[in-house]
Amino acid sequence: MASLSRSLSAIGCRVEDLHPVALLRIFYLAASLLILAIQAVPALRSRFLAYGSRVTGVSGRKEPPAQQQSALTRTLDYAASLQVPHNYFTHFYITSVLCSLFWAWRLHVWEAGRQQQIVWALLLLQGLRRMLESYAYTSTSKSRMWFAHWVLGLLFYITINMAVWVETPSNASGNWAFVPGVVTAQMLQHSYHSYLYRLRIESNGYQLPSHTVFPNLLCPHYTCEVVIYALLSLIAAPEGSWVNWTLVCATIFVATNLGVTAIGTKEWYVEKFGADKVGPRKRMVPGIW
Numbered sequence: 644m645a646s647l648s649r650s651l652s653a654i655g656c657r658v659e660d661l662h663p664v665a666l667l668r669i670f671y672l673a674a675s676l677l678i679l680a681i682q683a684v685p686a687l688r689s690r691f692l693a694y695g696s697r698v699t700g701v702s703g704r705k706e707p708p709a710q711q712q713s714a715l716t717r718t719l720d721y722a723a724s725l726q727v728p729h730n731y732f733t734h735f736y737i738t739s740v741l742c743s744l745f746w747a748w749r750l751h752v753w754e755a756g757r758q759q760q761i762v763w764a765l766l767l768l769q770g771l772r773r774m775l776e777s778y779a780y781t782s783t784s785k786s787r788m789w790f791a792h793w794v795l796g797l798l799f800y801i802t803i804n805m806a807v808w809v810e811t812p813s814n815a816s817g818n819w820a821f822v823p824g825v826v827t828a829q830m831l832q833h834s835y836h837s838y839l840y841r842l843r844i845e846s847n848g849y850q851l852p853s854h855t856v857f858p859n860l861l862c863p864h865y866t867c868e869v870v871i872y873a874l875l876s877l878i879a880a881p882e883g884s885w886v887n888w889t890l891v892c893a894t895i896f897v898a899t900n901l902g903v904t905a906i907g908t909k910e911w912y913v914e915k916f917g918a919d920k921v922g923p924r925k926r927m928v929p930g931i932w
C-alpha cells in the first residue's frame with residue numbers, strides 16, 4: 644500500500660482521493676499481474692499456484708536434502724506449507740451470500756433500479772448455488788490449497804459484491820439479452836460440478852473426466868465461471884457504455900486465475916494419465932486452448 648501511495652502521489656494523486664471504482668479496478672488488475680508473475684517464476688509457481696487435485700499423485704519438485712537448501716528455499720518452502728483444506732472454498736460462497744445480503748439491506752435493493760436488482764440477484768444466485776454445491780458435493784478428499792489463495796478468494800468475493808453496485812446504473816437500458824446466458828452458464832457449471840463429484844466418489848482417486856456436455860474440455864467449469872462474469876460485465880453496462888469496466892477487470896482476474904490453474908490441471912492430467920490419454924483435449928476454450 645505504501646508503494647502504491649508513493650506511485651500515486653508521484654502522479655499527483657492520493658489514495659484517499661481514489662474513487663471505489665478505481666480502487667476495485669486496481670485491485671483486480673494488480674492481483675492478476677501478481678498471479679502471472681508467480682506463474683512466470685518456476686520456484687514460485689511450483690510452490691504457490693497448484694492446489695487441490697493438482698498437488699496430489701505427481702512427482703513434484705526434485706529437492707536436494709534439507710541441509711543443502713538455501714535460506715531462501717527454506718523460507719519459500721515454509722511459506723508454501725501454510726495450507727488450508729481445499730474444501731475451505733465453501734467459505735468463499737458463505738462470504739459472497741452474506742455480502743450480497745448485507746449490501747441489499749444497506750443499499751435498499753428493493754428500491755434500486757431494475758438493472759441493479761438483476762445483477763445483484765444473479766450474483767446472489769451464483770453465491771447460493773456454489774454454497775449449496777460446496778455442501779452437497781463435499782467428498783472425503785484431503786486435498787489442500789495455499790492459505791494466500793484462500794485469502795485472495797475471500798477478498799474477491801467481498802469486492803465483487805461491491806463491484807456490482809459501484810458502477811451499475813439504477814435505470815440504464817442494460818443488455819438484458821445476456822441474462823439467459825448467465826443462467827445457462829450457471830446450469831452448465833452445476834452439471835460439471837455434479838459430474839466431478841460423482842467421478843470423485845464413484846472411483847478410488849482422481850479420474851480423467853469425460854463429461855458428455857464438454858467432451859473435449861478439461862476445465863469446462865472454469866470456462867463457465869469466466870463466461871458468467873463476462874456476461875455480468877455486459878448486463879451491468881452503464882448508460883453510454885457497452886460494458887461495465889469494473890466488472891471487466893474482475894473478469895480479467897477470474898480468467899487469469901482460472902487460466903493459470905487450467906494450465907496446471909492439464910500438466911497434472913498429462914503426468915498422471917499420460918499424454919496419449921489426455922490427447923487433444925483443450926483446457927478451457929473449445930477447439931482453441
Ligand SMILES: NC(=O)c1ccc[n+]([C@@H]2O[C@H](COP(=O)([O-])OP(=O)(O)OC[C@H]3O[C@@H](n4cnc5c(N)ncnc54)[C@H](OP(=O)(O)O)[C@@H]3O)[C@@H](O)[C@H]2O)c1
Binds near residue numbers: 786839850852864900
Ligand atoms: N472466481 C474465481 O476466481 C474462482 C477461482 C477458483 C475457482 N473458482 C470456481 O470454483 C469452482 C471449483 O474450482 P476448483 O478450482 O476447486 O475446481 P477443481 O480443482 O476442478 O475441483 C472441483 C472438485 O472436483 C474434484 N475433482 C477435480 N478434478 C477431479 C478428477 N479428475 N477426478 C475426480 N474429482 C476431481 C475436486 O476434488 P478435490 O477436492 O479432491 O480436489 C473438487 O472436489 C469452479 O467452478 C471454479 O470456476 C472460481
